[in-house]
Amino acid sequence: MLKEAIKTSIFDLFKIGPGPSSSHTIGPMKAAYDFLQRANLMTDLTDNQQVMIHLYGSLSATGKGHGTDRAVIAGLLGWLPETCDPNEFTTLLKNEDDIYLIKIQEKQISIHAKNIVFEKGRYDSPHPNTLVFKLLSDHKIILEEEYYSVGGGFIQRKGENLQAQNDKTPTFEFSTMKEFKEHLLKNKMTLTDLMIANEMSLTGLSRRAIYQKIDDVLEAMNKAVKRGLRHKGILPGTIKLRRKAPILYNQAKSLASASDSFMIFLNAYCMAASEENAAGSIVVTAPTSGASGVIPGIFFLLRNHYHYDKQKLREGMLAAAAVGFLIKHNASISGAEMGCMGEIGSASAMAAAMLSYCAGKSIETVEAAAEIAIEHHLGMTCDPIGGYVQIPCIERNAMGAIKAYNAYLLASSGNTAHQKISLDSVIKVMRATGKDMSKKYKETSQAGLALSATEC
Structure with a gap:
């Protein structure tokens, strides 16, 4: 077999969650949630923290209409697509002045629309749906992660091989x-x-x-x-x-x-x-x-x-x-x-x-x-x-x-x-x-x- 076997689950393909876009809504929410988990593993955080989210490519171009800004806020609040309340989700960022409190290691960090940057310039990335999350402490970046929303709600983190992560082998391997x-x-x-x-x-x-x-x-x-x-x-x-x-x-x-x-x-x-x-x-x-x-x-x-x-x-x-x-x-x-x-x-x-x-x-x-x-x-x-x-x-x-x-x-x-x-x-x-x-x-x-x- 020349190509690696497919290791995708049926339930990775068919996912239940809020609309309107799997790549612009579900994927970014999962990426934000993953960043939150990683941020919670950090140590010696000061009280002066800030989270910044940078959206590139298609996420920047059509993210507003697709609810990408709401999605990253939801993920940082600890929400997941399959369990979040769609009515609550649609109320996020109704007003640009709304402030939300996210929790990292029991420290509360305020976040609002200005923390989300829709980047308009070119960005050297392997995928057009790119998000970059930054955790800053005293204005210095202490954690930065880059994610790609690759369609259907699937995400990849920079430097991560999803196929290699799954050590399970299908009984009947196929790629064609x-x-x-x-x-x-x-x-x-x-x-x-x-x-x-x-x-x-x-x-x-x-x-x-x-x-x-x-x-x-x-x-x-x-x-x-x-x-x-x-x-x-x-x-x-x-x-x-x-x-x-x-x-x-x-x-x-x-x-x-x-x-x-x-x-x-x-x-x-x-x-x-x-x-x-x-x-x-x-x-x-x-x-x-x-x-x-x-x-x-x-x-x-x-x-x-x-x-x-x-x-x-x-x-x-x-x-x-x-x-x-x-x-x-x-x-x-x-x-x-x-x-x-x-x-x-x-x-x-x-x-x-x-x-x-x-x-x-x-x-x-x-x-x-x-x-x-x-x-x-x-x-x-x-x-x-x-x-x-x-x-x-x-x-x-x-x-x-x-x-x-x-x-x-x-x-x-x-x-x-x-x-x-x-x-x-x-x-x-x-x-x-x-x-x-x-x-x-x-x-x-x-x-x-x-x-x-x-x-x-």
């Missing part, structure tokens, strides 16, 4: 779809068996515990869709965008016998979860918060229209996770690295795999569906208006789900043995495309649609 399929053939096993075996070896959880945690993730998705179908009104931010999911849902119900009601229902489900994300409510990174409407929308459709049972839906999530692992490992799920190809493109591919696997299709069809979905998102820009995860993000979730469904239909319609492009190949193309794409189109709001509606 080719290797994944070789395991299935050699051991005469299913995708479900392989994914569960690896999750058990990486986390130490039992099969029953893994299924329970998948159920928890699915229930969080279910709640996000249901809330979004109920909630009406204007989303937070200066765009003043009105929620559309409840309108679509009522329209679909009134056209229940019409041929296109199916797509209207799916659009409503995806936009419901995505609008909840934009409002800062609790969603599931799938694989990111910006793409948190695609898989939940597909799941809601499969459960309530196809009436798949709990086990079938669990297995569909495992298929989605397998594709998500491959993309994250060999390209990226970060909008700041890949554009929206990395977020909606990845989610669409994962959803196409989920649809195929739930329908009982072969692993070749699952692969073909995921490949088709990525292929038709190649080069997609990430250009949110005003830095808010609203336009074009919310509608884009619905479009990603529709493409996923069509990818599933196309993959199911012929002999996949003659598929010309493999999933591994298209992921390589995805990575190259992301590298070649101008940074203006990768979550900076400096080009594209972000400039086409400046009146917003």
Whole structure:
């Protein structure tokens, strides 16, 4: 095996937390929390302490609209994404003069908006989502840590190898779809068996515990869709965008016998979860918060229209996770690295795999569906208006789900043995495309649609 095996847990990929952005909200909150823990290991601190946070690249360009400033305050207060109250979270920094007290070694340090610096200059960093935390004592830096928010709520600390940190070895090592399929053939096993075996070896959880945690993730998705179908009104931010999911849902119900009601229902489900994300409510990174409407929308459709049972839906999530692992490992799920190809493109591919696997299709069809979905998102820009995860993000979730469904239909319609492009190949193309794409189109709001509606 030339490349290191994937050691990502399903529950690292599917994380429950507040919107609107996994890379700009969840990641920075986790980085701030990690810095707080490290600061608490310091000794001989004086009473004259200060914490400064410097945001670079995409975090600086669109951090205000994505709540990055609130996220770092939350993390320094000791909050974590999976347990924080979203209502309390959205009240942070409502007023720029608000002061918060954080505690380091029983010493209270005041922090406010001026402690967060949105750096506009160039910064030599390996990732466009970079944060630097500094603890100063008597105006001298006594602790400095640099973090990268690499997409989907994953973070890396400078000088740290996350793969090397995990000393657990998956039972069936793979880094490509080719290797994944070789395991299935050699051991005469299913995708479900392989994914569960690896999750058990990486986390130490039992099969029953893994299924329970998948159920928890699915229930969080279910709640996000249901809330979004109920909630009406204007989303937070200066765009003043009105929620559309409840309108679509009522329209679909009134056209229940019409041929296109199916797509209207799916659009409503995806936009419901995505609008909840934009409002800062609790969603599931799938694989990111910006793409948190695609898989939940597909799941809601499969459960309530196809009436798949709990086990079938669990297995569909495992298929989605397998594709998500491959993309994250060999390209990226970060909008700041890949554009929206990395977020909606990845989610669409994962959803196409989920649809195929739930329908009982072969692993070749699952692969073909995921490949088709990525292929038709190649080069997609990430250009949110005003830095808010609203336009074009919310509608884009619905479009990603529709493409996923069509990818599933196309993959199911012929002999996949003659598929010309493999999933591994298209992921390589995805990575190259992301590298070649101008940074203006990768979550900076400096080009594209972000400039086409400046009146917003």
